[in-house]
Amino acid sequence: MNGKTLYQLGPPKHQNDAFSRRHPPMPVKDRAKIFAPFAALPPYAKALNRCRKKAGLVRPAEILEDMAAQIDMNLKKLLLLLEKSRNIPVTLSYFIPVSGTSGVIKSCRASVLQADAAAQTLTFVPQNQTAVCTIAFSQLYRLDLN
Template sequence: MVKKPVSLNEKVTHDYDDIIHMEYPLKTTDYIKHPRMRVEDRAKIFAPFAALKGYEEAIAAKQKVVVPRIELSEESKEYLDLQLGKIEGLLLHGQHPIITVVFFQRDWERYGDGGEYIQFTGLVAKLNRTSRILQIVDKRIHLDDIYRIESEDLDTI
């Protein structure tokens, strides 16, 4: 675009001032090869993407420490049973304690009998001793897989 030379006293004009504020594409045409994209959709074009599918999962799997399941002693089993009794008592009174539980999660597909120990903290939703399930928020943990239960709410009982 070439600007016309003007003096300082004259109003500055350009060749395309009459069309600069027009919408594109024109609304009068029925044929639009590429319809106008919304701003939200246009932003997705520039979003990052994973060039290597599964790479992050493969790295995470390599970093996972696989260990065999630890058998609990009789004293540990009794202590866990005591803690579960306290949780059950609180649930019967309408209280939902916040606990931290360490449990064993098997990975049959990758490691056979091996797995990893996971620490999870949350509000106890349910405890069912018949089906041997402890539910913390929306995570269900089998009672046989629990290694340790800790909570300040249980220590005061």
């Protein structure tokens, strides 16, 4: 027999021979167990989460609606204050992305130099520092006017 003929015949059929008596067909309900999903590396995911916690990394949490409303209200007040003067003192918490979707939440007292409503950015100088920082409004977790 050649390969084409074997292909046309299909898989061997074992009916009431020695092979079928020693190896009965698997019931359909048991076949699904073979293909059931499983977590191949659960210890790896746990170790990764432990490393994130040691490094202080967090995933950005959804901001609750009442928190977002408070941030919006304070941003509007801040924009009005910035029309009159610069270096508005604030206390803020914001998310700094580090790797992928993980990052660090940093809190500080700062002086706001500029709030750009069009670009949705906040430019500030943290207290006791000279470096100017710019973050997106979406990174804010808390904004309190002092």
